[in-house]
Amino acid sequence: MTAYRFVAALGLLGVSGCAGVQKTPPATTATVRFTSQMHHTDCDIVAAARPLADAQAVDCGEARGPEERLKTKACVEAAEAAGKPFIAVFHLPGIDSAIAQALLRATHGERIQLWYDSSPSGGPGRDRSFISRKACERFVQDPEDEETLRCESPPEAAATYVCRGTEYALGAPQSASGLRCSPIQRYIPGVFNCAWKKAAEDYEPVPPGTALACMKQETEPFRCSSTPEADAVMGLRFEREPPPGTSPEAGP
Structure with missing residues (x-):
């Protein structure tokens, strides 16, 4: 992480x-x-994200490597440009824990980010893992990672836990x-x-x-x-x- x-x-x-x-x-x-x-x-970001996706959502896939993340990001950007609902899962590189995010857009325009971290303090195991949910105004380029996007929302916007490992x-x-x-x-x-x-x-x-x-x-x-x-x-x-x-x- x-x-x-x-x-x-x-x-x-x-x-x-x-x-x-x-x-x-x-x-x-x-x-x-x-x-x-x-x-x-066992917090699973894919299992948490799938039920939130619209039936007609564009499935941009579950990206794990650099090339897959670039492809999935392009899919999200294309769906956004066309005003279509979508779901995308990015498994992101971390130093001492596994991290991932799911980005979703509903038919009526609502945008959601789910964030997963297997161990917020670092280390093996998933007993301290969590998944949080946050509403987003838009998805923008992550300035520190060309392969993915990040959730942009007002500073006062709150997120909620949808899963805790323990x-x-x-x-x-x-x-x-x-x-x-x-x-x-x-x-x-x-x-x-x-x-x-x-x-x-x-x-x-x-x-x-x-x-x-x-x-x-x-x-x-x-x-x-x-x-x-x-x-x-x-x-x-x-x-x-x-x-x-x-x-x-x-x-x-």
């Missing part, structure tokens, strides 16, 4: 959230839920009154290191009304999230419930 593509992959995620732990009126209590089950998924379920909520946390700003807002006792000077009690989801592990600190966006980055797949005494419409 090249440094450029790693940054691009992170940009695709469009993650947003509060700068700190979400707060609600002090009358409510803080809760925490720990991971209770884990399962693995996903978790959560146990029942319990009191977080004894928990202390510290934000991990170098990752994304809403992700924290937490422990049941004071582990560092910058660890603080969890504000009332917070609903944390945490990775269960034997040692402290453990990783926690406080927003649905952070849950997705950690691979937590579940319907987040509002903290007790709060309204679903309550903001951060």
Whole structure:
């Protein structure tokens, strides 16, 4: 995975959230839920992309080598020029992981990019893989790769995960009154290191009304999230419930 593509992959995620732990009126209590089950998924970008293609879409193929990618790119450009729907899959060169993208255009003009990375941090295996989906305004030439195109969309456009290599379920909520946390700003807002006792000077009690989801592990600190966006980055797949005494419409 090249440094450029790693940054691009992170940009695709469009993650947003509060700068700190979400707060609600002090009358409510803080809760925490720990991971209770884990399962693995074999993320397959072709399998994820095919159902999104229109029945009449031009099939520009699945390109793996340089010549195939140039041919597939030309097919996409021709379909775009003719205003036709299409589907194309590009397997892209990476340094320490496998990366790929699928580009699609629907009959009514909607453009979609799916992005796959087998290991965002690099290394073998696919247990940390993901596929994300993003809406695009247009497909343009990739300035760092003449063999492919890239998705162009407004900076505020968000992407969503459609597959994670490892996903978790959560146990029942319990009191977080004894928990202390510290934000991990170098990752994304809403992700924290937490422990049941004071582990560092910058660890603080969890504000009332917070609903944390945490990775269960034997040692402290453990990783926690406080927003649905952070849950997705950690691979937590579940319907987040509002903290007790709060309204679903309550903001951060």
